[in-house]
Structures are given as C-alpha cells and as structure tokens.
Amino acid sequence: MVDAFSVIVGVAVGLAAGYLGAIMVLEKMALVGDALSHVALPGLALGILYGFNPFLGAFVFLFSSALIIWYIQRFTKLSFDTLVGATFTLALAIGILLVPQPDLLEALFGDVSKITGLEAAIAVVVSMTSIVLTTLIRKRIVLGLISEELAASFGVNIAVVNLAYLLLVSLVVAMGIRITGTLLVGFLVVTPAAAAKTISPNLSRYFMLSSAFGSLSAVAGILVSDFLSQPPGPMVVLSGVSIFIVVLVVRWMTKYSPI
Amino acid sequence: MSGEYILTVSDLSVTLQGQPILSGVSFAIRRGTTLAVVGPNGAGKSVLFRALLGLVPHTGSIEWGGKVKIGYVPQIVSVRDIPISVGEFLSMRRASSPSEALRSVGLDAAVMKKNLGVLSGGQLRRVLIAWAVMDRPDILLFDEPTTGVDLDSEEAIYDMLRRLTREERMTLIMISHERHIVNDYSDIMLALDGCVKYFGDSHEIMNPDIQKVIYREEGLCIVPTVGEADG
Numbered sequence: 001m002v003d004a005f006s007v008i009v010g011v012a013v014g015l016a017a018g019y020l021g022a023i024m025v026l027e028k029m030a031l032v033g034d035a036l037s038h039v040a041l042p043g044l045a046l047g048i049l050y051g052f053n054p055f056l057g058a059f060v061f062l063f064s065s066a067l068i069i070w071y072i073q074r075f076t077k078l079s080f081d082t083l084v085g086a087t088f089t090l091a092l093a094i095g096i097l098l099v100p101q102p103d104l105l106e107a108l109f110g111d112v113s114k115i116t117g118l119e120a121a122i123a124v125v126v127s128m129t130s131i132v133l134t135t136l137i138r139k140r141i142v143l144g145l146i147s148e149e150l151a152a153s154f155g156v157n158i159a160v161v162n163l164a165y166l167l168l169v170s171l172v173v174a175m176g177i178r179i180t181g182t183l184l185v186g187f188l189v190v191t192p193a194a195a196a197k198t199i200s201p202n203l204s205r206y207f208m209l210s211s212a213f214g215s216l217s218a219v220a221g222i223l224v225s226d227f228l229s230q231p232p233g234p235m236v237v238l239s240g241v242s243i244f245i246v247v248l249v250v251r252w253m254t255k256y257s258p259i
Numbered sequence: 260m261s262g263e264y265i266l267t268v269s270d271l272s273v274t275l276q277g278q279p280i281l282s283g284v285s286f287a288i289r290r291g292t293t294l295a296v297v298g299p300n301g302a303g304k305s306v307l308f309r310a311l312l313g314l315v316p317h318t319g320s321i322e323w324g325g326k327v328k329i330g331y332v333p334q335i336v337s338v339r340d341i342p343i344s345v346g347e348f349l350s351m352r353r354a355s356s357p358s359e360a361l362r363s364v365g366l367d368a369a370v371m372k373k374n375l376g377v378l379s380g381g382q383l384r385r386v387l388i389a390w391a392v393m394d395r396p397d398i399l400l401f402d403e404p405t406t407g408v409d410l411d412s413e414e415a416i417y418d419m420l421r422r423l424t425r426e427e428r429m430t431l432i433m434i435s436h437e438r439h440i441v442n443d444y445s446d447i448m449l450a451l452d453g454c455v456k457y458f459g460d461s462h463e464i465m466n467p468d469i470q471k472v473i474y475r476e477e478g479l480c481i482v483p484t485v486g487e488a489d490g
Contacts, residue, residue: 026341139351142343146336146375150390152312153331153400154352201374202344 002226005120006112006179010218012120013179014188016127016172018196018214020134021189022207023141023165025197032080034186035088037173039065041095041182044107048100054107055174058182062170065091070163095182109233110181112222123175130168131211137161142203179218180233187237192217195244199251213243263324265290265398265430266311271319273306280306282454283319285482288447290324290397293424293431295445295461299474302451304434305334308400311432323398330396332387334403334434338375345378345386346371352393360389364419381412388416392423399424401433405440417444438464454480 024032043061047054069083076083099107144151144158151158169189176185192213193206200206221236228235250256264287271284281303288294296304309315312331349357349371358368364385370378378386384405391399404420405413421444424431435441441448441464448464450457450473458481463469 142341143351145341146338146343146348147333149309149312149314149331149333149402150336152314153329153391197342200342201372202342203347206342 002223003113003115005115005117006222006226006232007219008120009112009115009123009175010179010222011215012124012127013172013175014192014215014218015211016130016214017176017185017188017218018192018211019131019207020165020169020172021193021214022196022210023134023138024169024189025193026142026145027080029080032084034190035084036062036066036169037177037182037185037189038088038092038095040174040177040185041107042091042098043095044177044182045095045098045100048103048107049098055178058177059170059174061091062174063167066166066170067163070159070166074159092182106181106231107177108181108183109231110177110179110184110236112179112225112232115178119178123178126171126175130172134165134168137164138203138207141165179222180236181231184233184237187240188214188218191237191240191244195240195247199247199256213240213247217243263290264288265292265324265327266432267320267322267324268311269320269322271307271310271317271321273303273310273315273317275306275315279453281310281317281451283480283482284451284455285319286449286455286458288430288432290430291424291428292447293421293433293445295441295448295464296432296434296451297436297441297448297464297473298451298456303453304451305402307451308402308432308434311400327397328394330391330394330399330429332384332391332399332401332404334406336383336387338383341376343375344371345373345375348375348386349390349393352390357389360393361386363392363423364389365415380406381408381416384408384412384416385419388419392427392429395427396429398430398432401431403434403436405437413440420444438470455483456480458483 040058040062043057044054047057069080072083073080140151140156140161143154143156144161148158173185173189176188180188193210195213196206196209200209217236217240220239222232224239225232225235267287269285271281273281296307298304306315310317311321346357349360357371361368361370366382366385370382405416408416417440420431423429441461445461447459448457448461449455456472457469
C-alpha cells in the first residue's frame with residue numbers, strides 16, 4: 001500500500017517543480033535543469049558516506065554549482081547550457097564513483113518508501129515557499145526575457161534575480177531527487193512546462209498548467225511504481241510523457257493555437 | 260527650449276571586448292526636447308542607450324537632472340516564444356490601468372487578451388510605447404521607433420509621440436535612420452560614428468554638406484560645448 005507521506009511529497013514537489021520549470025523552459029535552460037540535477041549526486045554520496053542528511057549535501061552541491069556557473073556566465077557570456085554541459089557530467093561521473101553500491105540505485109532513480117512525516121512537512125513548506133518566492137520574481141525574469149534593456153529601465157537587476165531563481169531551483173531539485181532520483185529529476189522540471197506551453201495563451205494559464213502537470217506526473221508515477229514495485233523515477237517520467245502526449249493530441253484535435 | 264538640463268553626458272567612452280565603440284561623447288539636452296540620434300550602422304547608437312541605462316561599463320559621466328523616471332522602448336523584443344497576453348504585460352506596471360494606457364496609444368481594449376507574440380509590428384510598437392509611458396516618465400528612450408511598421412502606422416506613431424511629449428513635457432531621445440522623421444519630429448540631432456560628428460539643429464539633416472559629415476566619414480570628431488545646440 002502506498003504511503004500517504006510519499007503522495008504528499010509528490011503533490012508538493014511536483015507543483016513546485018512544474019512552477020519553477022515553467023521559467024526554465026522560457027529561459028531555454030531545459031538542459032540546465034537536467035544536467036544541474038546530476039551535480040547533486042556527489043553531494044548525496046558525501047551525505048551517505050559521512051552520515052549527514054544526503055539531501056542537504058545534494059542542495060549544497062546544487063547551489064554551489066549554480067553559483068559558480070552564474071558567476072562564470074556573467075564574465076564569459078557563455079550560455080548556461082554550454083557551461084553546464086561542459087562541466088556537470090563530470091559531477092555525475094564522480095558521484096557514481098563515490099556513492100556506495102547498495103545506495104546507488106536509490107540515488108539514481110529515487111525511493112519514496114521511507115519518507116517520514118517530518119520529511120513530508122519539510123517538502124511541503126519548502127515547495128510552497130519556493131512557489132511564493134518565484135511568484136515574487138517571476139515578473140522581473142519574464143521582463144528580462146522580453147528585453148534586457150526594458151528590464152533595466154524598470155530597475156531590474158537581472159543577474160541578482162537569476163541568482164535568486166537558481167537558488168530556488170536548487171532547493172526544488174534537491175527535493176525532487178527523493179522522488180525521481182538524480183538521473184531523472186530534470187524531467188520533472190522540464191516536461192510539465194513543455195506540455196503546458198503548447199496549450200497556454202497567457203502566463204497565468206501556463207504556470208497553473210505546468211504546476212498541475214508536474215504534480216500529476218509525480219503522484220501518478222509514485223502510485224504506479226508502488227503498484228508495480230518499481231523505482232518511482234522511471235514511472236514519473238512515463239506518467240509525465242503520457243500527459244505530454246495527451247496534451248499534444250488534444251492540441252492537434254482542437255486545432256488549438258495560443259492567440 | 261529654455262529650462263534645466265535633464266541629461267548631461269561628458270566624455271563618455273565605451274569599449275566592448277577590447278574594441279572602442281564610443282569615444283569622448285559629450286552632449287546635453289533640456290527637458291521637453293526631442294533629440295534624434297543618427298549615424299551609420301555600427302556607429303554606437305544603441306550602445307549609447309545601453310550606457311544611459313547602465314547596462315555597459317563606461318568611462319566619463321552621465322548625469323541625470325535630478326531624480327528622473329526613464330521610459331524605454333526597445334528595438335528588439337523576444338515575445339514570440341513567451342505565452343504572455345498584452346494585459347499581463349501591461350499589468351507588470353502598476354502605474355495606471357492597462358486599458359487606459361492602450362487607449363492613449365490608439366489601441367482598443369480588446370487587444371488586451373491577445374498574445375504579445377501575435378501582434379502586428381505596429382500594434383507591438385504601440386503596446387511597447389504604452390508600457391513605456393504608463394507611469395509618465397520624464398524621459399523616453401526610443402530605439403528605432405517604427406521598426407517593422409507600415410508607413411501609415413509610422414506617421415501615427417510619431418504624431419502620438421509628439422502629442423505625448425507636448426502634453427506631458429516629456430523629453431524624447433530616439434534613434435532613427437530616416438531623415439524625414441529626424442527633420443519633422445525632432446528638435447536637435449546627435450550624429451554618432453564612434454564619436455560625435457555633429458550636434459545641432461535637426462533640420463540640418465537635409466543639408467547635403469551635413470549628410471556627408473554624418474554618413475560618409477568626412478567629418479571629424481567634435482566636442483560640443485554644453486548648450487551649444489539647444490541654447
């Protein structure tokens with residue numbers, strides 16, 4: 001029987017991942033979400049090896065890495081995708097070498113079987129806080145995407161806003177790892193937003209649908225994985241891709257065009 | 260044209276990736292003036308705007324006349340790939356009601372629900388102007404006001420800008436490649452080509468000798484005395 005706490009975590013983290021992922025897709029940073037998640041693996045490994053919370057290790061590694069690429073990007077003007085692609089697969093390789101073999105499958109593909117009430121409560125609070133804080137900076141990020149100069153004339157410091165956003169992404173990705181594992185958590189950030197974007201005429205609908213699809217993917221994946229006794233990560237991916245396909249079919253059948 | 264200077268630029272230089280883009284640019288404009296920035300491609304016109312907005316490192320000084328509100332209308336915006344409606348875009352500013360702002364630029368409130376990415380060139384320009392003038396800026400920076408706009412809409416946009424600058428006593432700085440626009444709609448002209456080639460009466464844009472200075476690399480860099488052109 002599936003654990004109620006795992007479903008609660010699925011709903012909360014799915015909502016947050018979909019919400020923050022909506023910006024990531026607009027920023028054309030889809031690959032960043034995917035590769036960034038790999039960085040968490042060495043952090044998880046250190047947590048397992050030295051006996052502290054692995055997800056804290058994951059978050060510290062995620063945010064430190066985000067901070068480093070943010071800093072390099074400001075000076076080199078290389079895209080996030082380029083920097084991440086160039087450096088983060090190395091983190092995955094190191095992580096695989098460091099994580100003890102018995103824990104590797106769980107770290108790579110997730111495990112929601114041992115979630116405690118406290119962990120579920122933390123996931124809910126962090127997810128909701130991330131959504132609220134992202135809502136506060138959402139306008140500035142979108143403005144910067146439309147035109148950097150327009151945002152500057154409005155008094156927006158794009159570099160600072162991007163840094164705040166990367167911090168929030170690191171938080172949500174660190175929690176998403178519990179459900180999907182490091183290898184697949186990028187999916188939870190990107191695919192719900194991609195599905196939502198194809199049928200959204202405006203920002204409010206886009207963010208709402210992206211959150212809903214994220215949550216639905218996570219919960220459906222957890223339920224199916226429990227039923228089939230499989231790790232949740234791959235099932236979350238399959239659920240999310242199913243939603244994406246349904247959305248595309250609906251769009252095609254209704255000849256929808258977001259005007 | 261009397262009144263205080265709203266912007267004084269002194270000895271402004273910008274170097275990007277080791278290449279000098281602007282050198283020793285100085286000029287000043289008074290409140291309520293319309294300044295046209297002209298020059299060939301690569302002259303540094305848009306870089307001047309980016310420097311005024313604080314987006315590129317520079318040497319020299321840029322002094323605004325007190326606490327001024329800056330409105331900006333960019334030449335290029337990325338809206339095709341963002342699902343955002345006109346209403347949502349305008350609501351990002353809380354200055355006044357979006358429908359009122361649309362009316363002020365001659366657009367119907369029905370446009371509010373449209374996606375920004377599906378507007379025509381003229382409609383998009385008007386929406387961007389509505390955005391820029393919503394909280395009544397003291398100075399409006401306008402990069403190529405009528406890029407991608409048909410001739411009828413072009414005239415309508417300039418007439419609207421003239422009305423806004425007169426009614427609100429707004430200062431307008433616009434980059435333009437069109438001589439008749441500079442002649443008809445601006446008071447003074449700043450010709451750039453890496454440095455200042457000419458700073459003075461806009462009607463001189465129709466003078467063939469001045470055209471040679473501006474566009475044919477025949478002129479030398481000058482350092483205008485503040486107040487020389489608009490005194």
